[in-house]
Amino acid sequence: MGATRTPVRGPAKGAAKGPGPGAPVPGMAARRTAVDVLGNIVHKHRPLDLELDPSGGHPGFRALEPKDRSLVRAILGAALRRRSQIESILQKLLDRPVPEKSGRVMDILHVAAAQMLFLDIPDRAAVSLAVDMASADKRARLYKGLVNGVLRRLGREKDTLLAEPVAGAAGLPLWLATRWTETYGEARLGQILAAQASEPALDLSVKADAAGWAERLGGRVVAAGSVRLQRKGAVDEFDGFDEGGWWVQDAAAALPARLLGDLAGKRVIDLCAAPGGKTAQLAAAGADVTALDISEKRLGRVRENLTRLGLSAEVVAADIRAYTPEMPFDAILLDAPCSATGTMRRHPDVAWTKRPSDIVTLAALQAELLRRSAGWLKPGGVIVFCTCSMEPEEGELQIASFLAEVPGYELVPVLPEEIGGLAECITPVGYLRTLPCHFGGGEAPDGGLDGFFAARLRRL
Structure with missing residues (x-):
């Protein structure tokens, strides 16, 4: 396996050989x-x-x-x-x-x-x-x-x-490498690891005119309308930040909200809303949005983002398991707490901070949250359940279990035209399943998506 080297400025040539006694050692x-x-x-x-x-x-x-x-x-x-x-x-x-x-x-x-x-x-x-x-x-x-x-x-x-060959998978602990080999196969695992080996590009969601913003910022439009940039640096210094034209959001994370369809004038609740990227999408689409999260501290960031973007939503700090809405919603977006194993392109620590027991615990919590919140839908309303996880227990198996155990709901398959033509990201059943090795309309080396799962259910 060849090495990819990241340029980092080292000591300048001609520099002094070392500090004096007791002086701090540079670096x-x-x-x-x-x-x-x-x-x-x-x-x-x-x-x-x-x-x-x-x-x-x-x-x-x-x-x-x-x-x-x-x-x-x-x-x-x-x-x-x-x-x-x-x-x-x-x-x-x-x-x-x-x-x-x-x-x-x-x-x-x-x-x-x-x-x-x-x-x-x-x-x-x-x-x-x-x-x-x-x-x-x-x-x-x-x-x-x-x-x-x-x-x-x-x-x-x-x-x-x-x-020389690596003993195991280069970027994964053995338990996770074994899991992904069983789920995705060795060939696909190799593609996933290659995509996770280097730092990804920066993705932005825009309120409008993705092509215009791509030209203005020197990027390209990918997936279903995200703007991808190769530039680095403090995003608050980028053109358009102060005017609230865009926000940082992985292109895959921007897809689930699109599955709710036309939201103009509809009552929508964004559950587990912080840090607020999906809330901003829903508000920009014209919905009457309630953004709910258990953490008041994290909701502070949601409020800050909405203010900068010139968007509005009702922000509520509450536990889904104890919350009861005053009236049912037209649509619900549940981005459930998960193992986040799909985010390793941007968060390589996830491989080493999560354990197998976390998946079991989180899957049980997801099932509880989905069953409770689905009951808040109007008849004919839709709920999109999503996780940034690569694990079937937090995706495909979760929805299969819900449909088998909870009457009165049906799966509404995802269509390619709803997600920018990314047909490779739709499973035979009709779920959305993005992988780090999916280019999302970009090209190597600026391709790649976070690993995301989403399913759309309609209340009958």
Whole structure:
């Protein structure tokens, strides 16, 4: 397997060889933060977004300068997307497993290997900083010689090691790789992993005139009207942000709301609404929208987005299981809590923060929410159930169970023309099932969609 390297600015040529005694080591704070955050994700199952939150995340990350924050993001992206591959390579370089009481040795090795294998950072910098970090850790310092030896050998043999087959799937833990092989087959799994191996493009949903916005922002129209950009940077500095012309939303995430059809003047409720992308879609389509979410804090972001976009909705903080609407709705969109295994293109930590038991627990919750909320429909009304999960229990099996157990509802199959002609994303039964390897109307390397499931049900 070849390596895809992400350019990261390294030390300038001609720079001083090192700091004076007691002075901060350039780049050390960023690497130490990357090691800490990686450990929190892999061992404590902390989501990456929470760790890198600029206001309440990891204190080391919050203390970094912007350029060092970018470096941490790049290191963690490579370390998580390629974790299984890095693990396989390190196992070949270690004579025996590193003891559990060795402190952060393995996390240090993973962070250094990610830089050496997949980022455009000089090997000597990655090795030196890794050895310094091991020396500074009272449990890891006994293994600083091992860290030095393993990484120097990695530098000499990396081309050969990268060309060797990976033990397992490069970006997945064994349990998830086994699951996806059984569900999608080995060939499709290979395509999914290839799509998840690099950072995806940025997708926007627009209130109107997708072609105009694509031209204005230097992007292209994909899927059913999303605008895809290759540019990076702070989105609040992009053209049109302040005027509320668009919002960030993966092209696949924008599809389920389209399945509700013409919404002008209809009463619609968006359940589990935060952060509000689908609420904005519904409001922009002319619906009378109620946006409901259990988290008042997360609803603050929904309100902010609606204000910026010049859209309106009734925002309600409530638990679906305890909420009763005053009157039935014409349409319901339930984006149910799920394992989020379809979002690994953008959130590579998901593979390492989720466990098999999460799927069982979340599927049970989804069934409860679907059965309760479906009863809020008017006769003839439709509900779209969706999840950003790749797991059948949170998609196809969930709907099959509902239709078998709950009378008075029928499946309304998805049609290609409703989703921009993406016929490959419709199952034989009529469900929407997008995969990371679906290009969504884009082309490599800017193709790809989040993994999404959606089904449309009508109340008889």
